[in-house]
Every structure is written in structure tokens, then in C-alpha cells.
Amino acid sequence: MAEQKKILRALAGETQDVPPIWMMRQAGRYLPEYRATRAQAGDFLKLCYNPELAAEVTLQPIRRYGFDAAILFADILLIPQALGADLWFVTGEGPRLSTITTEADFAKLGPVSDIHETLNPIYETVKILSRELPSETTLIGFAGAPWTVATYMIAGRGTPDQGPAHALKQENRPLFEALLARITEATIDYLSKQIEAGAEVVKIFDSWAGSLKGDDFRKYALQPCREITAALKQRHPGIPVIGFPREAGEKYLGFAKETGIDCLALDNSVDPLWAAQNLQVDGCVQGNLASRHMVTGGQDLVDETRAIVQAFKNGPHIFNLGHGITPDADPDNVQLMIDTVRGG
Numbered sequence: 581m582a583e584q585k586k587i588l589r590a591l592a593g594e595t596q597d598v599p600p601i602w603m604m605r606q607a608g609r610y611l612p613e614y615r616a617t618r619a620q621a622g623d624f625l626k627l628c629y630n631p632e633l634a635a636e637v638t639l640q641p642i643r644r645y646g647f648d649a650a651i652l653f654a655d656i657l658l659i660p661q662a663l664g665a666d667l668w669f670v671t672g673e674g675p676r677l678s679t680i681t682t683e684a685d686f687a688k689l690g691p692v693s694d695i696h697e698t699l700n701p702i703y704e705t706v707k708i709l710s711r712e713l714p715s716e717t718t719l720i721g722f723a724g725a726p727w728t729v730a731t732y733m734i735a736g737r738g739t740p741d742q743g744p745a746h747a748l749k750q751e752n753r754p755l756f757e758a759l760l761a762r763i764t765e766a767t768i769d770y771l772s773k774q775i776e777a778g779a780e781v782v783k784i785f786d787s788w789a790g791s792l793k794g795d796d797f798r799k800y801a802l803q804p805c806r807e808i809t810a811a812l813k814q815r816h817p818g819i820p821v822i823g824f825p826r827e828a829g830e831k832y833l834g835f836a837k838e839t840g841i842d843c844l845a846l847d848n849s850v851d852p853l854w855a856a857q858n859l860q861v862d863g864c865v866q867g868n869l870a871s872r873h874m875v876t877g878g879q880d881l882v883d884e885t886r887a888i889v890q891a892f893k894n895g896p897h898i899f900n901l902g903h904g905i906t907p908d909a910d911p912d913n914v915q916l917m918i919d920t921v922r923g924g
């Protein structure tokens with residue numbers, strides 16, 4: 581029998597001499613081949629909904645670097661669109677959506693059972709990838725966490741402090757909670773379909789978890805993650821789940837145990853030595869090199885990469901960045917990071 585894939589071994593709790601590695605936003609604008617395929621598709625959203633081209637850009641960083649995992653090429657904002665929100669991207673600025681701030685806005689959203697009509701091309705991308713990926717590469721599916729997705733749906737765009745979402749939570753908590761519940765239900769069905777199509781792991785991105793405090797963190801970050809994880813594991817026993825409550829700080833403590841996720845993804849504000857002692861004791865951790873090293877490179881990149889590998893060497897670890905790689909990154913620095921992790 582073929583030896584199990586490195587990513588799956590880490591997720592099962594195995595300590596490895598050389599940790600597996602992949603990178604958030606590994607298919608992206610820092611790669612000339614990505615920019616060429618996006619131009620061929622027309623724009624970012626057309627690329628997401630074109631299974632052949634979305635599979636192609638997912639495979640590009642695997643061919644170039646031989647990462648241990650491929651992450652499905654799509655976006656966390658396809659769920660709002662599938663629920664009926666308008667979605668478009670403004671070049672150089674980011675996403676724009678129709679806003680949800682009143683009961684009337686919420687009433688216009690469609691039922692969860694309708695999302696697959698929009699999302700079918702995504703499942704097709706997963707199917708192509710599970711046929712075409714090298715046998716040692718793990719396929720990761722993903723979705724945004726309900727809170728993070730809601731912050732975009734409420735504000736209609738990215739916001740520095742998630743102000744509009746916090747305001748709705750204060751002013752109309754029943755509506756805010758109804759929106760989160762709808763996203764949670766949609767996310768379970770969406771991830772479930774990705775798994776049926778061939779995703780071997782799923783990751784839940786809660787990019788704005790850090791702005792939830794106290795009981796709000798528990799109710800709107802931890803609880804939805806636990807609910808999604810439990811539902812997926814019930815439908816697909818053994819499916820590994822990676823959680824990413826970004827910038828959660830001390831609230832990372834106990835998060836994996838309480839939610840039932842198999843791996844905790846760390847942002848780069850987390851000290852690896854602290855994390856090894858306090859978080860890795862509960863299972864696999866992923867992270868957490870600062871993305872800026874992909875721009876600046878050099879000895880700093882090598883030293884930081886080695887320090888992270890060293891800190892996590894006594895437990896299960898998946899090497900990654902602490903957040904997505906940025907468009908101004910140098911592809912050679914990515915190679916330097918990989919060579920350093922793999923013993924170069």
C-alpha cells in the first residue's frame with residue numbers, strides 16, 4: 581500500500597522529521613502563469629466558475645513547487661453569491677456585495693437548497709483536481725467561517741474593524757443571528773459537496789475572528805466552527821478539518837479541543853514557542869511564517885523558517901504562512917522557503 585500522504589499523516593497527529601508544506605493563496609497574482617490564466621478567463625469570478633481553468637490555476641503551484649497540498653481555487657464570497665447576494669470585484673480595491681442590514685434584505689436571500697445551482701462548477705473543479713493531482717498531494721477544500729462571511733455581507737465590502745457587522749449585532753441581534761445561521765447551514769452543505777467531489781480535508785477561514793471578544797467569540801466564532809465540524813464529521817466520518825480563527829490571540833487556547841477540529845492554523849502574531857507548549861499539545865498546528873518574507877527574502881526568511889520548524893519539531897505540524905501570500909511576492913523566495921523547510 582502506498583504510504584499515506586504527508587498532510588494526512590500530520591492531521592492524524594504524526595510528528596514528521598520534515599513537516600509537509602503548502603501556502604495560503606498559493607495560486608495567485610505573484611505567479612505569472614496565474615495572471616495569464618486569469619486574463620484568459622476574463623476576470624477573477626469567471627476564473628472561479630470555470631472548472632477547467634480553476635483546476636489549472638490550482639495545479640500551477642503544485643507543478644512549480646511540489647507543495648504537499650493543493651487548495652481548491654475559489655473564494656469565500658461565493659457562498660453569499662449562491663445565497664442571492666450580488667458580488668463583484670473592483671480591481672485594486674477588493675470585493676463588493678449588496679448589503680444585508682434589514683429584515684427585508686435578509687428576506688431576499690434564497691434558501692440553502694438553492695446554493696448548488698450556483699456552486700456546481702466548484703464541485704466540478706474538485707472532481708477534475710482529484711483526478712489530476714499527483715498521488716502524494718492532498719486536496720484541501722474550504723469555506724469562510726460564518727462570522728467572516730457575514731462581515732462582508734453586512735458591510736458590502738471588506739472593512740478594517742468589521743464595524744458594520746458589530747453594529748448590526750448590537751442593534752438587531754435576532755437578524756444578525758439569523759444571518760449567521762443561514763450561512764452556517766449553507767457552509768455545511770457546500771463543504772459536504774466538496775468532500776463528496778473529492779476534497780480530502782476542509783479548512784474554515786475565520787479571517788476576522790480576532791475582532792470578536794468574550795462571549796461574542798464563543799457564540800459567533802467557536803460555536804459555528806464546532807457546529808460545522810460536527811455536521812461534516814457525522815456525514816463524512818474521519819474527514820479532517822483545519823480551523824483558522826485568525827488573530828484570536830489567547831482565544832486560540834482550547835479552540836481545537838472545543839470545536840473538534842484536527843488542526844489549528846496560526847497567524848503570524850502567535851509566538852511559535854508559546855504555541856508549541858500551549859496549542860500543539862492538543863494536536864496538529866499549521867503555520868506561521870509572516871507573508872512579508874515572501875517579498876523580502878534573504879537570511880531573515882531562512883532564519884525565521886528554521887525557527888518555526890524547530891519550535892514545532894516535537895509534534896504534528898504543517899508548515900504554512902500566517903496569512904495569504906501577497907501579489908508583490910517574489911516566486912524565488914517561495915522556493916527558498918520550501919528548500920529551507922525540506923532541509924536545504
Ligand SMILES: Cc1c2[nH]c(c1CCC(=O)O)Cc1[nH]c(c(CCC(=O)O)c1C)Cc1[nH]c(c(CCC(=O)O)c1C)Cc1[nH]c(c(C)c1CCC(=O)O)C2
Pocket residue numbers: 603604605606607608609618624651652653654655656657673674675722724738785787904
Ligand atoms: C477574506 C477572504 C476572501 N477570500 C478568502 C478569504 C479568507 C482568507 C484571507 O483572510 O485572506 C479565501 C481565499 N481566496 C482565494 C482562495 C483560493 C485558494 C488559495 O490559493 O488560497 C482562498 C482560500 C482566492 C483569491 N481571492 C481573491 C484573489 C485575488 C483576485 C485576483 O486574482 O484578482 C484570489 C487569488 C480576491 C479576494 N477575496 C477576498 C478578498 C478580501 C479579496 C480581495 C483581496 C485581494 O485581492 O487579495 C475574500
